[in-house]
Amino acid sequence: MDENEILARFGLVPQTEDLPEIRALVQSLTADEDRDGNESLKTLCVLLFSAAEPSDSLLIYRAKESSFDAACYIDIQLVCGAGIERTKAYLLNSREPEARKLRDYLETCISAGDFEDFTPADYLESYREYYGLSP
Numbered sequence: 001m002d003e004n005e006i007l008a009r010f011g012l013v014p015q016t017e018d019l020p021e022i023r024a025l026v027q028s029l030t031a032d033e034d035r036d037g038n039e040s041l042k043t044l045c046v047l048l049f050s051a052a053e054p055s056d057s058l059l060i061y062r063a064k065e066s067s068f069d070a071a072c073y074i075d076i077q078l079v080c081g082a083g084i085e086r087t088k089a090y091l092l093n094s095r096e097p098e099a100r101k102l103r104d105y106l107e108t109c110i111s112a113g114d115f116e117d118f119t120p121a122d123y124l125e126s127y128r129e130y131y132g133l134s135p
Contacts (some may be wrong), residue, residue, distance in 0.1 A: 001025070003043040003131070012124070012133055013050040022047050026059055030066045038073040041066075045074055046127050049081035052120060054090035056081065061102045076109050081120055084110070 001009070010018050022044055029041045041063055048056040057079040064074040079102065080087045091103040109115060128134050 001040060003039050006040060006043045006047070007131060007133070010047055012047065012128060012131065014047050016051075019048070019051055019053070022051075023056070023059060026063055030063045030070075033067070038067075038070045041070060042074050042078075043131075045078045046124075049078045049120070050124050050127075052081045052083075054082040054086050057087050057090065058094070058096050058098055058102060061098060061105075076105070076114060077118060077123055079106070080115070080118070081124075083120055084115060084118065 010022060014022055026041065026044045026048065029035055029044065035041070045060045045063055048060055060074070060079045064071055064076070064078075082090070084106075088103060088106065091099045091106070125134075
């Protein structure tokens with residue numbers, strides 16, 4: 001599925017019942033070392049961002065870390081769809097192996113100014129524009 005098909009199927013803000021399928025697609029693309037590009041993976045991560053579930057932060061991070069190109073292509077801000085504080089709180093309490101690594105990386109990015117003036121709503125609006133979905 002390319003990004004246009006993904007957006008046509010799920011919309012930019014997916015329904016709750018579509019989230020398991022979206023997560024499965026992210027996992028599948030993340031594991032595919034021969035994928036043609038990262039636009040579909042990025043789009044699926046944007047959909048998870050828009051769902052604002054802190055638990056998706058690690059899945060998005062794994063997608064970002066799946067290749068050099070994905071690391072450059074998938075913005076770190078996408079792990080914070082639930083907001084910075086809720087995401088950090090989730091990571092602090094998570095037993096997942098990558099939680100501490102992501103939490104430390106987030107702190108570094110925040111200190112570097114990567115989240116200056118960040119709000120999930122504004123960030124989602126930038127993707128609305130990116131995909132040509134603004135009114």
